[in-house]
Every structure is written in C-alpha cells, then in structure tokens.
Amino acid sequence: MLAIDEAGSNRSIVTQLRAYLAQATLPEDGRLPPERDLSAALGVTRTELRKALGTLEAEGQIWRHVGKGTFMGNRPMDTLSDIAALSKRTNPAELMRARMIIEPEIARAAALTATPMHLAELRMCQARTREAATWRQYETWDTRLHRTVAEATQNTPLLGLFDMLNALRRAVTWGRLRSNPIKPEPDHHSFTEHETIIAAIENRDMNGAAAAMRTHLQSVERNLLARQSSEAD
Amino acid sequence: MLAIDEAGSNRSIVTQLRAYLAQATLPEDGRLPPERDLSAALGVTRTELRKALGTLEAEGQIWRHVGKGTFMGNRPMDTLSDIAALSKRTNPAELMRARMIIEPEIARAAALTATPMHLAELRMCQARTREAATWRQYETWDTRLHRTVAEATQNTPLLGLFDMLNALRRAVTWGRLRSNPIKPEPDHHSFTEHETIIAAIENRDMNGAAAAMRTHLQSVERNLLARQSSEAD
DNA sequence: CTCTCAACCAATTCCGAATTGGTCGAATCT
DNA sequence: AGATTCGACCAATTCGGAATTGGTTGAGAG
Incomplete structure (x- = not known):
C-alpha cells in the first residue's frame, strides 16, 4: 500500500x-x-x-x-428564522429592543409610501380600537393598525419581517395573564400615540413618524414592565 | 316562518x-x-x-x-414569514429597499453592544475576504462578516430577522449567473466599505456605523443594477 | 318558496412506504 | 495480521395515497 x-x-x-x-x-x-x-x-x-x-x-x-x-453550493444556514425555536431563546425585553429598532424605521418608510387607502384603513383601525368593548377586540384592531403601517411601506420583505416580529411577540408572551377582562379606558395612552403616528404618516413626516413610533413603543415597554398583564399596545 | x-x-x-x-x-x-x-x-x-x-x-x-x-381565539395571521412563499411575491429591487431600511439600524445597534470577540471575528472575516481565491469563497466570508455584525447586537430576535432577510436574498436571486469565475479584484469597493463599517463599530460610533452600512448597500445596489451577475456584497 | 340534509368538494393532515446520506461489521485482498 | 472494501443496516427526510375537516350544492321535504 x-x-x-x-x-x-x-x-x-x-x-x-x-x-x-x-x-x-x-x-x-x-x-x-x-x-x-x-x-x-x-x-x-x-x-x-x-x-x-x-x-x-x-x-x-x-x-x-x-x-x-x-x-x-454553500450549505444554507440552519433556519434560525423559525418562530418556535427563536421564541425559546429570547425574552420579552430583548424582543422589545428589537421592535424599538425595527418598527420606527418601518413607520418612517410608511410615511413616504402610504396611499390614501392605507390612511383610510389606519383611521378605521384607530376608530375601532376606541369602540372596542373588550381587550380582545382592542388587541385585534390594534394589531391590524400596526400591520397596516407595515403594509403602507408597500414592501413585501419588510412586511414579512414585521409579521415575523409579531409572531414572535405572540409566541414569547404566550402564557400571558388575562387579568384585565374589562375594556381599555378611554384615556389609554395608546389612543393619542396612535393618533400622532397616523398624523405624521399623513403629513409625509418621516422623522416624525419614526419618532412617534419610538415614543409609542417606549410607552408600551413602560406598561409592560409595570404590570405583567396585557402586553397590548 | x-x-x-x-x-x-x-x-x-x-x-x-x-x-x-x-x-x-x-x-x-x-x-x-x-x-x-x-x-x-x-x-x-x-x-x-x-x-x-x-x-x-x-x-x-x-x-x-x-x-x-x-x-x-383570534385567527393567527397567515404565515407570510415563510421564505419560499415570500420570495415569489417580491423582487431584488424591493428586497434591496428592505435591506437599506433594516441593516443600517442593525449596524447602529451593533456599534453599541459589540464585544472584543465580535470585533476580532469581524477583522478575521475582513481578512478572509481579501484572501479569497474565488468568488464563492469571498461570498462565504462576506456573508459571515455581515452576520457577525448582526450577532454583535446580541439580540436574538434581531439576528432572526437578519437571517430571514438573508434567506430571502438567496431565494430571490437564486437563478443567478456565475459569469464571474475569477476572484474579486483587490480594489473591489466592498473592501474599503467594510473597513469603514468595522471601524465605526470599533469606535462605538452608532451614527457612523449606520451611515457606513447605508453607503455600502448603495454601492451593492449600484453594482447589482449595472451587471446582473454577482450580487455579492 | 324556504329550509334541511346528504352527498360532494377542496384543503389539510396523517401515516406508512420509499428514498437517502451515514455507519458498522464481516468478507476480502495483500 | 492488517488494512480495505462492500453489503446490510440506521436514522432523517420525503413522497403518496387515504382519511379527516370545513365549505358548498342540489334534490327534496314542509
């Protein structure tokens, strides 16, 4: 040999x-x-x-x-973009930081590209959240409002990223408490904050939209830390 | 009745x-x-x-x-975060816009949280891209360099988003031409641009890191439009 | 004319068989 | 004896058809 x-x-x-x-x-x-x-x-x-x-x-x-x-070709990386696997390696605080980094930029882009149709839907979602009789209903329309902002970017990949972030949010805070069966109070901080965001997008104010979204997420984070229940934003 | x-x-x-x-x-x-x-x-x-x-x-x-x-409960949203389905509804230009929105913010966050270990790996990736003998090797280390930036944020969800964007990039530009079997020239624009990004992260210059990443992506986009082959960055 | 219900439809899941890269031990060759 | 080879076997994955499930339709009862 x-x-x-x-x-x-x-x-x-x-x-x-x-x-x-x-x-x-x-x-x-x-x-x-x-x-x-x-x-x-x-x-x-x-x-x-x-x-x-x-x-x-x-x-x-x-x-x-x-x-x-x-x-x-090169071996494709292990699909870390799997929601279930990701949700086990992270926590609400980390997720919040990610949202704080991404979502203001989405709002900024939306301010540039939103169509009247998107604005109309934003207005409708805003109205529906005010009319909500239960937290579940509020959450439904709040989620749709935020998603409409992402849709307003008219950018499919960006919308995909937003959806992934949203799915992660649900997965992470899955065992959430429902200790607030009552409906949101009329002076809930989100109402005026949503209003500011929508107004900025209407005015094509990109910096304003990003700033408003950042402010809104900070409020949500403060609420999240204060009481564990109702991570709704 | x-x-x-x-x-x-x-x-x-x-x-x-x-x-x-x-x-x-x-x-x-x-x-x-x-x-x-x-x-x-x-x-x-x-x-x-x-x-x-x-x-x-x-x-x-x-x-x-x-x-x-x-x-x-509420209907879970249609899993738009599925790579295969997403890649069919988008195109390289849209994907590039999404990267231009997201990745600078990732670089900005990385400048704040990068550890010496991350910086060392960035330096190593940079060196490997210069040594690359083929485009394939260059691409491997370039991809790893960009991913290390995302890792430096030390934020799992953010890393997941980046991976998703990367997977999308591969899926969208899959039928890419390999018309450039030679190795990248030593004065390829990416070398100095990568250097600027890494330096900004080293100096904890958040705005600089974001700006450098934006500049880099603009170069990549210009190259992408000029010649269809080699979308490497 | 309205309402009911069984049959049918399309989307999805379920489960077993076939496929495929990885591994081990006996057979083989030097 | 020692190294090499090769068939059989293993575990992960895919494939394909049958079963399941919500949705729809058309004949028939009231």
Missing part, C-alpha cells in the same frame, strides 16, 4: 466527479443524483464515491444531508 | 354552544371537535351547528379553516 498511489487514485475520482458536475445539467435546486445512482453511473463503488464527495464537501463545493440528498 | 322564532332558536343553539365551550376541556391548541362529532354530541344537525359557529366566528370568538378544524 503506497500512500502516493492511494492519493492519486482518489484524486482521479475527484477529478472525474468534478468533470461530471461541470457537464451534468442538474435540477433547479442544485441537487445531484443519489450516491447509489451516481456511483453506478461513474462506474465506481459507493465507498470510493463517498470519499470523493467528502473531499468536495470539505472544499465547500457541495453539502449533504441525510434524507435530503447532496447539493451544489 | 317568524323571524323572531328563528332568531330565538338560533340564539339558543349559540348559547348551548357557548356553554359547551366553557365546560369542555379542549386540547392545548384550542381545537374543538369536528363539526360532525360536535353536532351529534349537542344533538343538533350540522347545518344548525354551523349557523351557531358562524355567529361565534363573526364575533371573533373562534376561527375555522378547511382541513384544519375549528379553534378558539
């Missing part, structure tokens, strides 16, 4: 594999044939093929996963 | 249903029995039960979905 010969034969299989990959037309997702098929096609045993594949994987040319297959 | 009698009988079924929901111990996810079972259990026809369920749904007490079932 000579190491040189071994390395040589191994490298030749790697070369053969590289040639195949350059020539073959592989499907959209970059998946290449299963090891069993590929080894037969190349006329080598599976063990030999796997050695070559191991080399290419070490080089970062391909990535593999049990049950999935072997693919070209 | 008397409307009063109809309404009365309907209301009674709704009441009966409310009583059942208050008494029944339903599973963790708030799902209640299928309509066929429930109608039999309550001794009413399915049509009658569905009328009552429709009333409760209109009130927002329950929500229903074909194939899933009937559940208590």
Whole structure:
C-alpha cells in the first residue's frame, strides 16, 4: 500500500466527479443524483464515491444531508428564522429592543409610501380600537393598525419581517395573564400615540413618524414592565 | 316562518354552544371537535351547528379553516414569514429597499453592544475576504462578516430577522449567473466599505456605523443594477 | 318558496412506504 | 495480521395515497 498511489487514485475520482458536475445539467435546486445512482453511473463503488464527495464537501463545493440528498453550493444556514425555536431563546425585553429598532424605521418608510387607502384603513383601525368593548377586540384592531403601517411601506420583505416580529411577540408572551377582562379606558395612552403616528404618516413626516413610533413603543415597554398583564399596545 | 322564532332558536343553539365551550376541556391548541362529532354530541344537525359557529366566528370568538378544524381565539395571521412563499411575491429591487431600511439600524445597534470577540471575528472575516481565491469563497466570508455584525447586537430576535432577510436574498436571486469565475479584484469597493463599517463599530460610533452600512448597500445596489451577475456584497 | 340534509368538494393532515446520506461489521485482498 | 472494501443496516427526510375537516350544492321535504 503506497500512500502516493492511494492519493492519486482518489484524486482521479475527484477529478472525474468534478468533470461530471461541470457537464451534468442538474435540477433547479442544485441537487445531484443519489450516491447509489451516481456511483453506478461513474462506474465506481459507493465507498470510493463517498470519499470523493467528502473531499468536495470539505472544499465547500457541495453539502449533504441525510434524507435530503447532496447539493451544489454553500450549505444554507440552519433556519434560525423559525418562530418556535427563536421564541425559546429570547425574552420579552430583548424582543422589545428589537421592535424599538425595527418598527420606527418601518413607520418612517410608511410615511413616504402610504396611499390614501392605507390612511383610510389606519383611521378605521384607530376608530375601532376606541369602540372596542373588550381587550380582545382592542388587541385585534390594534394589531391590524400596526400591520397596516407595515403594509403602507408597500414592501413585501419588510412586511414579512414585521409579521415575523409579531409572531414572535405572540409566541414569547404566550402564557400571558388575562387579568384585565374589562375594556381599555378611554384615556389609554395608546389612543393619542396612535393618533400622532397616523398624523405624521399623513403629513409625509418621516422623522416624525419614526419618532412617534419610538415614543409609542417606549410607552408600551413602560406598561409592560409595570404590570405583567396585557402586553397590548 | 317568524323571524323572531328563528332568531330565538338560533340564539339558543349559540348559547348551548357557548356553554359547551366553557365546560369542555379542549386540547392545548384550542381545537374543538369536528363539526360532525360536535353536532351529534349537542344533538343538533350540522347545518344548525354551523349557523351557531358562524355567529361565534363573526364575533371573533373562534376561527375555522378547511382541513384544519375549528379553534378558539383570534385567527393567527397567515404565515407570510415563510421564505419560499415570500420570495415569489417580491423582487431584488424591493428586497434591496428592505435591506437599506433594516441593516443600517442593525449596524447602529451593533456599534453599541459589540464585544472584543465580535470585533476580532469581524477583522478575521475582513481578512478572509481579501484572501479569497474565488468568488464563492469571498461570498462565504462576506456573508459571515455581515452576520457577525448582526450577532454583535446580541439580540436574538434581531439576528432572526437578519437571517430571514438573508434567506430571502438567496431565494430571490437564486437563478443567478456565475459569469464571474475569477476572484474579486483587490480594489473591489466592498473592501474599503467594510473597513469603514468595522471601524465605526470599533469606535462605538452608532451614527457612523449606520451611515457606513447605508453607503455600502448603495454601492451593492449600484453594482447589482449595472451587471446582473454577482450580487455579492 | 324556504329550509334541511346528504352527498360532494377542496384543503389539510396523517401515516406508512420509499428514498437517502451515514455507519458498522464481516468478507476480502495483500 | 492488517488494512480495505462492500453489503446490510440506521436514522432523517420525503413522497403518496387515504382519511379527516370545513365549505358548498342540489334534490327534496314542509
């Protein structure tokens, strides 16, 4: 057994594999044939093929996963954008900081791109929150108001980020107390704060919208720290 | 047919249903029995039960979905935070706008919270991009550099948002051309721009970090528009 | 003409079989 | 004896059809 010969034969299989990959037309997702098929096609045993594949994987040319297959390109990162997994690694305070960073910028963008239709819906949501007879109803319309701000950016990825943040919020504060069965008081801080946000967006005041949203979130945070119940904003 | 009698009988079924929901111990996810079972259990026809369920749904007490079932509580929003679905509704330009809104704020937060460990990793990534022999290698380290900025915020939700944005970027520009097999030139604009970003974070210059990231993304966008290939940044 | 109800429809879930990369031990070769 | 190979087996994933479930329709009862 000579190491040189071994390395040589191994490298030749790697070369053969590289040639195949350059020539073959592989499907959209970059998946290449299963090891069993590929080894037969190349006329080598599976063990030999796997050695070559191991080399290419070490080089970062391909990535593999049990049950999935072997693919070209860089390995996609583990989907940290999974709500359930994320919610277990974070806490309300951290989440609040993230909202404080993201949502003002969304409001800023919304001030630039909001259409009359969006403004009308914002007004309607605002009215509905005032009319709400229960906290559940208030929450429904409050959520929709904030989402309409995100929709007003007319930017699909941004809306997706907002939805993710919202889903996280629900997941994190899932075991929330419902110790406030009564409806929100007419002088709840959110009413005037929402008003300020909507007005700024109406006036195309980008800085104002961002500032108003930041102020609003700070109020929510203060309320959240004061009493654990009702994280509604 | 008397409307009063109809309404009365309907209301009674709704009441009966409310009583059942208050008494029944339903599973963790708030799902209640299928309509066929429930109608039999309550001794009413399915049509009658569905009328009552429709009333409760209109009130927002329950929500229903074909194939899933009937559940208590507010309807969860459609998971727009799904990468695959999201990538089909957007385009590179929109995605770029979203990055331009979000990532500078991430850099700003990172300037405040980055640890020496993060700074060291940023420096290492920067060095690796300069040493890169191929575009693929460059892309790997460039991606890691940007992700390290997000990690430096030490905010899990924020990191999740960044990962989502990144996943979207890959999905949207998936059918990308590889017309540039050569390695990046030593005077590639990203090198100095990355340097500016890292320096600002080192100096705890929040505004500077945000501005530098914005400038960098504008360069990337300009490059993206100029030539379709290599959307690397 | 209205209301009811069984059959049917489409979306979703469920579950077992097939697929696939990873691993181990016996067979094989030197 | 020692290293290598190769088939069988393992666990993760996907695939496909059957079952389930909310929604709809059209014939028939009242």
